[in-house]
Amino acid sequence: MQTAQARALLIASFHAALAGADPLRLVPPYLPAPPSGRTLVLGGGKAAASMACAVEAHWPDSAPLQGLVVTRYQHSLPTRRIAVIEASHPLPDGRGAETAQQMLARAATLTRNDLLLALISGGGSSLLALPVAGISLQALRRVTRALVNSGASIQDINTVRKHLTQLAGGQLARAAGAAQVRALILSDVTGDDPTHIASGPCCADPSTFGDALAILERFRIEADAAVHAYLRRGAKGEIADTPKPGDTCFARTENRVIGGARQMLRAAVDYFQTQGVTATIVNEAETQSSQQVAQIHVHRVRQILANSGAARPLVLLSGGETTVATQGSGRGGRNAEYLLALAIELHGMDAIYALAADTDGIDGTENNAGALIGPDTLSRAQALGLNPARLLASHDSHTCFAALGDLLVTGPTRTNVNDYRAILIA
Template sequence: MTDPNAKLPEPRALLRSLFDAAVAAAQPALCLPPHLPAPPKGRTIVIGAGKASAAMALALEAHWPGPLEGLVVTRYGYQQPCKRIEIVQASHPVPDAAGLAASKRIAALVTGLTADDLVIALISGGGSSLLVAPGAGLTLADKQAVNSALLASGATISEMNCVRRHLSSLKGGRLGALCHPAQLLTLLISDVPGDAPMDIASGPTVTDSTSCAEALEIIARYRIEVPAPVCALLESGRSETVKPGDARLQNSAVRMITAPQIALQAAAGVARAAGVTPYILGDSLEGEARDVAKVLAGITRQVAQHGQPFQRPCVLLSGGETTVTIRDPQGTGRGGRNVEFLLALAVALGDLAGVHALAGDTDGVDGIEEIAGALLTPDTIARAWAQGMNPRTYLDNNDAHSFFQKLGDSVLTGPTLTNVNDFRAIMIT
């Protein structure tokens, strides 16, 4: 319980320290080494994809006692100085030719191995776009069109990755199947609500229980316009993924090395040490960013005005992955799901005193820009109006990055080299 007589830390500084603690807890150098196996009789091949894959490779190199070779693909700007594992950079969230070339090389690396060999797959969020390998009859342009449409649709990450798995020649367990008969160890950093392995980077090395029919239903539900070859492939059923029980993945193991809950617990520890009681509301909150904001605004108001269900001062922590449906018909807004959440929270709270908040993506990139997120203060709305900025207009235009940048409240981290999804902290003093 918080000491009511204790001097509270400065809210902005404390919120930033909570975010930094969450990111630090998910660093591969800290969480990967305990999960490494003994070297095999044969070769050790390292493959991987994701925003954290290069940092994971560097940590593996530092702790691996025997021969090592391999290739991982990561986001531009996330390269690490590995000596034995090649690092290739490619585009995220929309795939590019560099990702396609790297994916082909990764597939070639694990083809023709023996039962004495070991493949270590380093998989983290962002791998869906980076490990781009179009299914039969599809092109890179088809995959780019689908990815862009999915990102603007409002579909959940699980739904998006269901579609992606069934349009790939490597995701949905297909890359894992190529490794057979070698031993396969998949090390995962989760960035998805619920931590389902098949949803992390669309599950390239694990089995998948979803179907082509489900992928088609998702496309229809969100009225997503996709190229004709995409529908043709899904309707044919020829792009089914590797299902549970498949013999090619019986000699494989999966280990979750860090996840959103671990990051939230680290942030909670920092808050507690600073004399502010933390409450973790959940590590897998989903839904439209502005709808989640309305719910958390209601809880915040209840705490601030009535001391229920928690006494102030306190900090409400949550993670997960919200979604954003693009409403601006011109698509000119600059934003991401975390800043959209924060702006919607500001609008919902209005001039409520004593509330500060931070929302950011733990990979350092909210949306497509090198901006992790933003900070909210009790006078955010007042400062915006003083500059002639209508908060609702910016929200309607999905332009939250512009809004917070003009106020000087953007959170910048640079590449964090990890990714355990959204981080939200609301401090009520």
């Protein structure tokens, strides 16, 4: 298989995977029947606009429908009945907070005959971040940034945010009063637990103010004094906590995870099958560091190559979300770092190609979804005077792949089910 053919195959597989996670396909089967009263659509996340479009396309024209969702800047789509607002991610801004305030007010107008249809996807924790009274948006941004940089898990970060914001941790469901609540959720977290996706606006929250304080202490987060004071008051019972399992508001609430990494990876398997290529899903939920996962995957490749009877070409697929340490001043997201580490571990091994990309179209903070490698990646980089090992050590993978012309740029995909990785053994 020639390099151009291998690259085209991998890129086409990524687009097939994205199609498998397309809200326009995933949302309609889970839409409830219209209620006797009004239907109010509220929600947030990187897939919020496409989820709203899916609702509009399949909701009866004769049934009342209105709403408001918030998505990341440049992730909007034109809608007719559901307004779409753009706001900041990964750190919250005033537009997101203002929109979240409007959502609370509108949810409070619902009655027993009405339906709150919540559209939830990854990124909603920041996009729907309305600080509690006494905590400034700047203070919330600072503690969020510190937690992200500390290496805290998304579960830990969201535990803190649930107790510093007004919609997370089941508070949107509580705001809906006597109305029925149906939350349709596109998962971007391993395990697909609704309470961790966008901080669970319609899910019971088992965590407490004390848990949030313990996380700040464990990761030595120097949050603003107002943040510590608020959480301490909550831990003493002076402030009402988020709604817990068994709260009456959840008797009328249903959370449905409608898609995630599994659908995305299965779509890729089906695509490769149409191309006569065997594809195997090795892990739907990778969570280790990018470099560790690269080492594990190269070990798997070597095992396959040691088996002379293995049919080729074949592809190893994986999902989940790897991590990258924050040390160093380089540019590059977790997928580019994974690929650079993979190329180094492979040592230019013949006939091995790979693609890794974030399904939301943004790898880290750059404008690329991910990148690609081939057998000549290291030699081409060295010919340009680059030192791949040094770039990896400084977490500067973007510089390497930009120089090689091997970045994968898709623009916003308007879905988000974490990362897609494919290793082609040609």
